[in-house]
Amino acid sequence: MWVFMNGKQVRVKRPETRDGFDPDEFMRNNADPIWLHQNEMWEYMEQEQDEEMKPYIENYCGRWKDSEGNMLIIEPVNDSQVHVTYIRACEDGPLLRPWLDNLPAAKMIGGCDPEDWDASFKIELSKPGDGFCLSLDFNFEDGDYNTVAPSRIRYEKDSHFDKYSYLFGKLSPYIKQDSNSGNAH
Numbered sequence: 001m002w003v004f005m006n007g008k009q010v011r012v013k014r015p016e017t018r019d020g021f022d023p024d025e026f027m028r029n030n031a032d033p034i035w036l037h038q039n040e041m042w043e044y045m046e047q048e049q050d051e052e053m054k055p056y057i058e059n060y061c062g063r064w065k066d067s068e069g070n071m072l073i074i075e076p077v078n079d080s081q082v083h084v085t086y087i088r089a090c091e092d093g094p095l096l097r098p099w100l101d102n103l104p105a106a107k108m109i110g111g112c113d114p115e116d117w118d119a120s121f122k123i124e125l126s127k128p129g130d131g132f133c134l135s136l137d138f139n140f141e142d143g144d145y146n147t148v149a150p151s152r153i154r155y156e157k158d159s160h161f162d163k164y165s166y167l168f169g170k171l172s173p174y175i176k177q178d179s180n181s182g183n184a185h
Contacts, residue, residue: 057082057112059145060121060136064174072174074110083107084123088167099164100126131155139173146176
C-alpha cells in the first residue's frame with residue numbers, strides 16, 4: 001500500500017491477513033486438535049476437549065454384550081467418570097475378583113483421561129492406579145458407537161495378573177444392547 005508521509009509517497013507493507021484475520025488468530029480459530037498439539041497450543045484445545053468429552057463418555061453408557069455372553073453395564077457418575085459392572089456369561093452376578101480379595105466387579109471406576117490422546121476408555125479392574133485395566137475402543141468401521149473392542153492392560157512388572165486373564169473371555173467385541181443405563185449417582 002502507498003501512503004504520503006511528510007509530502008513523500010512511501011510504500012508501507014500491510015500486515016498479513018487471512019480472511020481479514022491475523023494469521024495466528026486465523027489458525028487458532030480454524031486449526032484441528034492435531035495441529036494445535038503439534039504447535040504446543042494446548043490452551044486453545046482444552047476448551048474444545050472439555051466440551052467434547054462429556055458426550056463422548058456418554059457414548060459408553062449402557063449394556064454391552066460380547067459373543068460369549070459376558071456383559072458390561074456402564075452407568076454415568078459425572079461428566080468424566082462412570083461405574084462399570086462386569087458379569088461373566090456363566091454367572092448370575094458380578095465377577096468376584098480373586099486378585100482383590102474376591103470383591104465383586106461392580107461399581108468399578110471407568111472413564112477417559114482427558115490428557116490421554118488415544119481417548120481410550122479405561123476401567124480400573126483393581127485398585128485405582130494399580131494399572132490393571134480393561135480398555136474399550138470404539139470400532140468405527142460400522143460408522144457409529146455400537147461396537148467396542150476390549151483389551152487388557154497391565155504394567156509389565158504386574159505379570160501376576162496374567163493368571164486371571166481367562167476370567168474376561170476371548171476379548172471379542174462388545175455390542176451395545178441398549179442405551180438405558182440408569183440414573184447418574
